[in-house]
Amino acid sequence: MFFQKSFLGLLLLSINIVLSAQNSYTFSGRITDAKSGSLMPGASVVISDEDRAVAADSLGFFQFKNLRAGHHIVEVSFAGYASIVLHIDLVQNLEKNLTLQPLVVENQGVTVTGVAGATIIKKTPAPVYLVKKSMLLQSANTNIIDALTRVPGVAQLSSGPAISKPFIRGLGYNRVLILNDGVRQEGQQWGDEHGVEVDEMSLARAEVLKGPASFMYGSDALAGVINLITNVPVANNKIMGNITSNFQSNNNLYSVSGKMAGNRKGLNWSVYGTYKSAGSYRNKFDGYVLNSGFNEKNAGGLIGLNKKWGYSHLLFSRYDQQLGLVEGDRDATTGQFILFKGTPLEHIANQSELKSSSLQVPMQIVQHNRIVSDNNFIIKKSRLKINLALQKNIRREFGNPEQPQDKELAFDLKTFTYNLQWQMREKKEWHTTIGINGMFQKNLNKGLDYIIPDYNLFDLGGFVYVQKFFQNLTLSGGMRFDNRSIRAQELHENGIIKFNALRRSIANFSGSIGLSYEPGDNITLKANIAKGFRSPSLAELSSNGAHEGTSRYEYGNNQLKPEHSLQTDVGFELHNEHLTFTGSLFYNRMYHFIFYSKLRSVQGGDSLVNVNNDFIPAFQFMQQNAQLYGSEFVLDIHPHPWDWLHFENTFSFVRGTFDFDVDNSKNLPLIPAAKWSSELRAEIKNAGKLVKNVFLELEMINTFKQNKPFLGFDTESMTVGYILWNSNFGAEIKGNRNQNLFSIYFSVLNIGDLAYQNHLSRLKYLDINNVTGNSGVYNAGRNFSAKINIPIDFKK
Numbered sequence: 128m129f130f131q132k133s134f135l136g137l138l139l140l141s142i143n144i145v146l147s148a149q150n151s152y153t154f155s156g157r158i159t160d161a162k163s164g165s166l167m168p169g170a171s172v173v174i175s176d177e178d179r180a181v182a183a184d185s186l187g188f189f190q191f192k193n194l195r196a197g198h199h200i201v202e203v204s205f206a207g208y209a210s211i212v213l214h215i216d217l218v219q220n221l222e223k224n225l226t227l228q229p230l231v232v233e234n235q236g237v238t239v240t241g242v243a244g245a246t247i248i249k250k251t252p253a254p255v256y257l258v259k260k261s262m263l264l265q266s267a268n269t270n271i272i273d274a275l276t277r278v279p280g281v282a283q284l285s286s287g288p289a290i291s292k293p294f295i296r297g298l299g300y301n302r303v304l305i306l307n308d309g310v311r312q313e314g315q316q317w318g319d320e321h322g323v324e325v326d327e328m329s330l331a332r333a334e335v336l337k338g339p340a341s342f343m344y345g346s347d348a349l350a351g352v353i354n355l356i357t358n359v360p361v362a363n364n365k366i367m368g369n370i371t372s373n374f375q376s377n378n379n380l381y382s383v384s385g386k387m388a389g390n391r392k393g394l395n396w397s398v399y400g401t402y403k404s405a406g407s408y409r410n411k412f413d414g415y416v417l418n419s420g421f422n423e424k425n426a427g428g429l430i431g432l433n434k435k436w437g438y439s440h441l442l443f444s445r446y447d448q449q450l451g452l453v454e455g456d457r458d459a460t461t462g463q464f465i466l467f468k469g470t471p472l473e474h475i476a477n478q479s480e481l482k483s484s485s486l487q488v489p490m491q492i493v494q495h496n497r498i499v500s501d502n503n504f505i506i507k508k509s510r511l512k513i514n515l516a517l518q519k520n521i522r523r524e525f526g527n528p529e530q531p532q533d534k535e536l537a538f539d540l541k542t543f544t545y546n547l548q549w550q551m552r553e554k555k556e557w558h559t560t561i562g563i564n565g566m567f568q569k570n571l572n573k574g575l576d577y578i579i580p581d582y583n584l585f586d587l588g589g590f591v592y593v594q595k596f597f598q599n600l601t602l603s604g605g606m607r608f609d610n611r612s613i614r615a616q617e618l619h620e621n622g623i624i625k626f627n628a629l630r631r632s633i634a635n636f637s638g639s640i641g642l643s644y645e646p647g648d649n650i651t652l653k654a655n656i657a658k659g660f661r662s663p664s665l666a667e668l669s670s671n672g673a674h675e676g677t678s679r680y681e682y683g684n685n686q687l688k689p690e691h692s693l694q695t696d697v698g699f700e701l702h703n704e705h706l707t708f709t710g711s712l713f714y715n716r717m718y719h720f721i722f723y724s725k726l727r728s729v730q731g732g733d734s735l736v737n738v739n740n741d742f743i744p745a746f747q748f749m750q751q752n753a754q755l756y757g758s759e760f761v762l763d764i765h766p767h768p769w770d771w772l773h774f775e776n777t778f779s780f781v782r783g784t785f786d787f788d789v790d791n792s793k794n795l796p797l798i799p800a801a802k803w804s805s806e807l808r809a810e811i812k813n814a815g816k817l818v819k820n821v822f823l824e825l826e827m828i829n830t831f832k833q834n835k836p837f838l839g840f841d842t843e844s845m846t847v848g849y850i851l852w853n854s855n856f857g858a859e860i861k862g863n864r865n866q867n868l869f870s871i872y873f874s875v876l877n878i879g880d881l882a883y884q885n886h887l888s889r890l891k892y893l894d895i896n897n898v899t900g901n902s903g904v905y906n907a908g909r910n911f912s913a914k915i916n917i918p919i920d921f922k923k
Contacts, residue, residue, distance in 0.1 A: 205227055383401070469739075692715055
């Protein structure tokens, strides 16, 4: 009840704020093609801070009414063209004609991640990468983190197609903060087999910020932030949406998703739903990988008001997933996968069980429910933002084949987050925001076993963030203080203390300062220094148990200190009519880096714990200072006048080391291998009267060998390099009145059907196949994907 009362109290407070009346103006104009001068009906014009959008009419004309006086950032976009972003200052009605150029630069637009208000990406000092809806549609993937691995510096720790955890520049787990529509996602993200509970088919775009952002978000935003955004504004008097369906051959994945949204005189609404089902994936070494299927049923929506006083939205979503856990147990004689090892039901899996989309134990059922009140009030020439959210994450794990209904582990996590920001009146291009944010959290165990205690957590943080805009220079900086209070309960099991009571209070100062300098129209220089921090998770402080699917028994360490980092980033961007080049270098100094260390028995060997008659090694979380450094480069060659041709190359590299050896290894664990990708892409805007925006691409992904793994305690092994070839094709099909009937997308992944293992695949360390001598389970083989997107557009 405490969470509900807090939510309702603050929501009523936000609604009853007395708002001051002020002048309002119109902003209008006409949008045309910069080369041909032709009109561009349907072009989108968005003002992010107002959460408002309009679409150009049949004459290319757009108009906003009732805009407040003052500063606004406007983004204009159209399929196949480069987005433009402009600053306007309204002191009277403004009419401004706009032109769009054919697309040559992908990562342009406005970001709302790591900043207090919408900001042009090139003016942010920290590296930010924008992933648009069109990019998500054009690629084949099984979850949103899988899709984001195309971003330089982003990798995934995977446990099969359904479970992916993001890594940014060599750091993952609770060091990467996931935002869902600006709200931090809380779902037991400390677990190896706990993925991200967000429906990627509902997303409008994603933003990836690389580097510490603790000054804005507090604990956990130490490696970076991934902001997953479902809501986009709809023009007045319009109802629009889409139906998307995808089939993938490798695991017989089938998905269908529908979304509708409307705006009637400022009354906004949207609703979406997704169904997804997949069987076991396969490769040429393992065949069908037993119990790697999953299914999802997701839904959500929004209702709210957009008026000249600002906006107030209520968002809701439900994520419901069932997924199998791959154990990789094999028959010693035949090398085939076996089910229910070590039980009376043990047997070699037959073809029906291997191919079936029905799940076997061990398995998980994950549900994540969320309701968000997002408010943005205009008070004279300042803004008050109030965001309040309730989340309930229920994660159940089943592992007993003789009693498959028994919940061996069950977590019931309730989280209330709050974020209040006051964007002060702009003065001579100084933009200042002060705010407080944090969360209340309560976790209960409702399963037969326990690996973390029941606990309560309270976060409170206050910050100030400042931006100063000059003609060709932008300065940004912020400071923050956080305090986290943790209370974990004592628990006895069979008369023995399993969890000691825990009382911890953790305080921290963090900050950031950076600049973006544009010495010319085509060149941008960036530099940023940021101090980040992360409080130890409850698993790191107090765990006592073995997690299903892992090969270790974990003990927490209640003496752990919070992690701190000091990261320096420098960047260079060059854009002209022939090429685009982006380069980033970073150095991250880590203090009190947390990792697990194998315990020794009193006899000198490994300390082993008996878990269901299986003796597994015991580990405890420890700390040491470390460093990470690396680079990311993007070179896109698009020679003029052949602007339709792109040859894009990306390279990312990260290296991480401890200050001192850990069991004779100085390398940090879970560092992804260096990766070089090359993509040759042709884009044809007009392939005929009824076929538009055709693209065809051939992609090579060269993942280098990882010959510097963390060898301590036999945790990791070296991983050989490999090269994957992929191909993508797509087009828009138009009607006789030039309306977009549907878009089609075809992909072939791993064209050569290569058997490979990614260094961050947890399946790499499963059982050895005694017949072939191969260790672990391999990644997916060749995969054909077909996708169709049908737009729906009504205008009243």
